[in-house]
Amino acid sequence: MDFLRPQSLAEALALKAERPDAVPIAGGTDVMVELNFDHRRPDALLDLGRVAELAEWSTVDGVVRLGASVPYTRVIAELGEALPALAMASRTVGSPQIRNRGTVGGNLGAASPAGDTHPVLLVTGAQVEVASTRGTRLIPAEEFYLGVKRNALAEDELITAVHLPASTGAQQFAKVGTRNAMVIAVCSFAIALDNGQVRAAIGSAAPTPRRVQEAEEFLAAELPWAAPAPVRDSVKRRFGELVAAAAEPIDDVRGTAAYRKHALSVLARRTLGWAWQEYSEGERECA
Ligand SMILES: Cc1cc2nc3c(=O)[nH]c(=O)nc-3n(C[C@H](O)[C@H](O)[C@H](O)COP(=O)(O)OP(=O)(O)OC[C@H]3O[C@@H](n4cnc5c(N)ncnc54)[C@H](O)[C@@H]3O)c2cc1C
Numbered sequence: 089m090d091f092l093r094p095q096s097l098a099e100a101l102a103l104k105a106e107r108p109d110a111v112p113i114a115g116g117t118d119v120m121v122e123l124n125f126d127h128r129r130p131d132a133l134l135d136l137g138r139v140a141e142l143a144e145w146s147t148v149d150g151v152v153r154l155g156a157s158v159p160y161t162r163v164i165a166e167l168g169e170a171l172p173a174l175a176m177a178s179r180t181v182g183s184p185q186i187r188n189r190g191t192v193g194g195n196l197g198a199a200s201p202a203g204d205t206h207p208v209l210l211v212t213g214a215q216v217e218v219a220s221t222r223g224t225r226l227i228p229a230e231e232f233y234l235g236v237k238r239n240a241l242a243e244d245e246l247i248t249a250v251h252l253p254a255s256t257g258a259q260q261f262a263k264v265g266t267r268n269a270m271v272i273a274v275c276s277f278a279i280a281l282d283n284g285q286v287r288a289a290i291g292s293a294a295p296t297p298r299r300v301q302e303a304e305e306f307l308a309a310e311l312p313w314a315a316p317a318p319v320r321d322s323v324k325r326r327f328g329e330l331v332a333a334a335a336e337p338i339d340d341v342r343g344t345a346a347y348r349k350h351a352l353s354v355l356a357r358r359t360l361g362w363a364w365q366e367y368s369e370g371e372r373e374c375a
Contacts, residue, residue: 090132115189156193173259206297207278210289233296257282258367303330316368328353
């Protein structure tokens with residue numbers, strides 16, 4: 089197996105153009121598992137560990153550009169205020185060791201329906217920046233996930249960054265697992281409330297992570313935006329039902345389809361309660 093070690097982004101893109109079969113490796117927390125279990129035997133690995141450009145983040149005009157190789161530990165420590173839901177999701181990934189190595193770029197590259205960052209990227213309106221020697225393009229998160237472990241990357245492209253608007257409203261993320269830590273999601277849910285708009289998305293409950301449009305529209309029309317008051321139980325309940333109805337889960341070792349739907353409706357109601365409380369407090373402070 090060839091082990092390619094570019095020292096810069098330009099070199100990494102040139103190598104990927106020359107060797108489209110080379111499998112990129114960032115933190116390696118997915119790739120090494122696949123190699124160890126012999127699920128994959130690529131002819132070449134493209135190590136992104138020395139590409140400094142991928143390991144930086146910056147903010148321009150209220151949008152965070154998060155380099156593909158920034159590990160979860162840094163997202164949690166440095167971006168909790170600007171990207172609260174992404175930091176919440178990052179806190180639930182694996183263990184400290186996995187969070188030190190694992191990256192949002194790797195989560196996107198793997199495109200597992202259970203990846204924890206995906207629902208967050210959908211509700212924050214994130215765009216995935218990808219590049220090749222042909223140029224750079226931005227792919228809305230909603231168009232990035234094509235199927236189970238399939239994404240919109242061309243074979244000569246690398247993920248270079250994710251662009252996420254810094255939060256100006258309230259965001260929440262929650263997941264259900266079979267235990268409290270080191271757990272792949274049985275299902276997950278993210279919600280963002282901002283200025284009369286609701287965005288919500290589910291993970292690990294369909295072939296790809298997806299937004300739940302009917303539930304979003306229902307909630308946007310029902311929330312008392314003008315004079316924030318507690319959300320009525322009937323609204324929470326209906327929102328949970330609509331979220332569950334948008335799921336297309338499977339039965340597997342982690343849970344049954346029926347349990348996933350039930351758990352999603354609970355996550356939806358709970359996270360709505362937390363997000364609305366935070367949103368209302370923010371509105372009162374501004375008034
Ligand atoms: C013990 C354990 C626990 C875990 N727990 C969780 C969890 O709770 N939640 C969760 O979501 N995931 C979990 N994972 C999976 C994994 O940690 C995450 O998916 C992580 O985000 C992968 O990031 P990485 O940098 O390690 O990716 P890598 O393993 O380096 O790469 C993953 C995939 O992305 C591709 N890739 C990486 N970088 C790029 C790039 N810049 N451009 C193009 N393709 C790229 C690789 O080729 C590969 O296909 C766990 C894994 C382990 C081993």
